[in-house]
Amino acid sequence: MTLTLVPPITPLPAPPRPLDVLGVPGQVNLDYAASAPCARAAADAVTELLPWYASVHRGAGALSRRCTLAYERARQTIGDFFGARPGDHVVFTRNTTDALNLLARCLPPGTTVVTFAGEHHANLLPWPRGSVRLPVPESPAGAVRALDAALTELRRGTHANPPVLVAVTGASNVTGERWPVAELALVARRHAARIAVDAAQLAPHAPVDVAALDVDYLAVSGHKLYAPFGAGVLLGRGDWLDAAPPYLAGGGATSHVGSATHDVRWASGPARHEAGTPNLLGAVALAAVCAALADEDRAALHATEQALLTRLREGLAALPHVVELRTFGPDAPRVGIVSFVLPGRDSGDVAAELAARHDIGVRDGLFCAHPLARRLLAEAAARGGRTDLPPTALRASIGLGSTAAHVDRLLAALAELG
Structure with a gap:
């Protein structure tokens, strides 16, 4: 009797979902607040x-x-x-x-x-x-x-x-x-x-x-x-x-x-x-x-995003050379946006380095909210008694398609910059 070996079955990829977002493999897009990626439904x-x-x-x-x-x-x-x-x-x-x-x-x-x-x-x-x-x-x-x-x-x-x-x-x-x-x-x-x-x-x-x-x-x-x-x-x-x-x-x-x-x-x-x-x-x-x-479970989508946001904010807080900007208290409700600075580092240079060396896209500047951003930078400097904060900030933002791996890649890159 001849034994015929059946090759392992490769599972078929999951069919695309309407809220899957389009992207470029290898690139980590953390700039959703400026322009979110295109959903497959669109x-x-x-x-x-x-x-x-x-x-x-x-x-x-x-x-x-x-x-x-x-x-x-x-x-x-x-x-x-x-x-x-x-x-x-x-x-x-x-x-x-x-x-x-x-x-x-x-x-x-x-x-x-x-x-x-x-x-x-x-x-x-x-x-x-x-x-x-x-x-x-x-x-x-x-x-x-x-x-x-x-x-x-x-x-x-x-x-x-x-x-x-x-x-x-x-x-x-x-x-x-x-x-x-x-x-x-x-x-x-x-x-x-x-x-x-x-x-x-x-x-x-x-x-x-x-x-x-x-x-x-x-x-x-x-x-x-x-x-x-x-x-x-x-x-x-x-x-x-x-x-x-x-x-x-x-x-x-x-x-x-x-x-x-x-x-x-x-x-x-x-x-x-x-x-x-x-x-x-x-x-x-x-x-x-x-x-x-x-047609989606919005509560489940929200919970997923909030878990990623917590991972991002806690990771940034663990980096001694990163200062988060905020208007209200640290526990105020928020969506998937975080702005921060690296003391002594120009925000534009940091954003460029994240893109060139790590394929990570974040935003730098004052985010078309100049009065608020400048005020928050001044308040962050006063809270920490610092004189080395740059005049502009960095912003990481997440949404549909963001993953824990994306967040961790940013945190690892920022740790390396420190």
Whole structure:
């Protein structure tokens, strides 16, 4: 009898999942807070639609009809994902910066905007003169108290209740620390103010529901949310948006254009602010990621990320030559972002060395939040009694696709640099 040896069976690779992220083998990407990698769901949605690509809202052919349907379904999917209410508009923009600039253009005359000095430039620079910029608080509870005091002062002695908008981040792009959005919204409501949330850093890491939070406006970037195809969203109450002049004047934003120069009737709803050929592929990609995230166990995703974040922060704390930056206490809730410095080392040089010698990508600089980053660097120097901290910082950020091996590789590289 001849014995036939059966070769060992090689297990088949696991089928790709919608929330798998694309990447380059060997490269460790720890710069998610700047631009997250592309999710397979986004890439697949774009690939599927590309053969059908045609104009949106402007054609009777089969391709145009299909693209129009895909675009409006994307709007609905994104609105549902973020808890849009009846009367809310979902306006496609380029990114969070574009969305907040759009909102700034739609403020009623005389609106006062209240922000904190810890905001990203996108939530500092668009607002009109006369806006109130509150100091960076020492705690989430301090933020709530500061806002309450500021709004009390604004309303003092007036019975007209002029428009007030509170504009706040959901999570800091410098430290990852989460801001008490729901509590700030309660304060805003008590003072008859509206509230807008920059969710660029919060939305990729945690569920965001405008109805549950009771906020008026939400700004989001697709490139932070694993859909890097140039689309963002401003979602929120339609009355200010419908009353304002169009963000861009052009085709698609009008319901009538006559022969006379000023014979124009502008559209209402999202179309009013979406003149020109829209970014169909960006909208569809962002909707695909929203749909994929909605089908996942968000609590499990959050727990996995928090375990990696703890591993990263504890590893950095164990390195005597690394100083972490923070606004609140060390145990404040946060998303997967950590900023830090190496005393005596230029942050740009460290980032370049990590890339050249270890194939690790991190961010260096002041992260488009110059007032906050400079303040945190000064506070870190004062806490440690140091005079050798560099003028800029390093930032490592994680998300879907990040692993313990990625975190450990960064920690080992930083230990070697020390």
